[in-house]
Amino acid sequence: MIDMSTISPEVSRRVAAEVAKAGAKMLDAPVGGSVGVAAAAALTIQVGGEKQVFEAHRDILAAMGKNIFYMGENGMGCYVKLVANTVMGTNMAILGEALCLGAKAGIPVEIMLEVLKNSGASSRVLELRGPNVAKGEYKAQFMLKLLFKDMGLALETAAAQSIPMPIAGLTRQIYAQAIVDGRGDDDFSAVAATEEKIAKVTPKR
Secondary structure (H helix, E strand, O other), X not given: OEEOOOOOHHHHHHHHHHHHHOOOOOEEOOEEOOHHHHHOOXXXXXEEOXXXXXXXXXXXXXXXXXXXXXXXXXXXXHHHHXXXXXHHHHHHHHHHHHHHHHHXXXXXXXXXXXXXXXXXOOOHHHHHHHHHHHHOOOOOOOEHHHHHHHHHHHHHHHHHOOOOOHHHHHXXXXXXXXXXXXXXXXXXXXXXXXXXXXXXXXXXX
């Protein structure tokens, strides 16, 4: 069984143990990438489980993914996915917040994004989600409510291991406000719209 959902590493390990009791094997293989990336079979896939099982089923994963990483025992794929989504969500939130600062001064969003792309502040999130903020349009490629869920899983996993994640915790509260604002089914970049609302900013677009 190959479980490609994003769930708690501990839950994934318990499921793998039950699968083993039934005489089968399981890989956890959550994916990274939006709708367009999936359609192009270019997902990033991080995999946990027995390496021999992983190697035997690499071709199945290769039909969906371009970058496939073996991470170790069961649950390790889930760990890496939570790390990635925590970074991604935090990156998007600080991008939206900082753009509010420039927007308050009257600087058009597109100009700010162009400058950021050519500075040390550049990032993959800026490149892929910046255009959403520039247009004020947030058609879902990865729904905000799903990122909220994933960041919650990361915080629960960290808490169980006494790992402080204060920045991620605060960031998740901003996504919680976005859900209250009715943005849950929008792309996660819509957190920028909530931050504009909080800052009482109407950016030049």
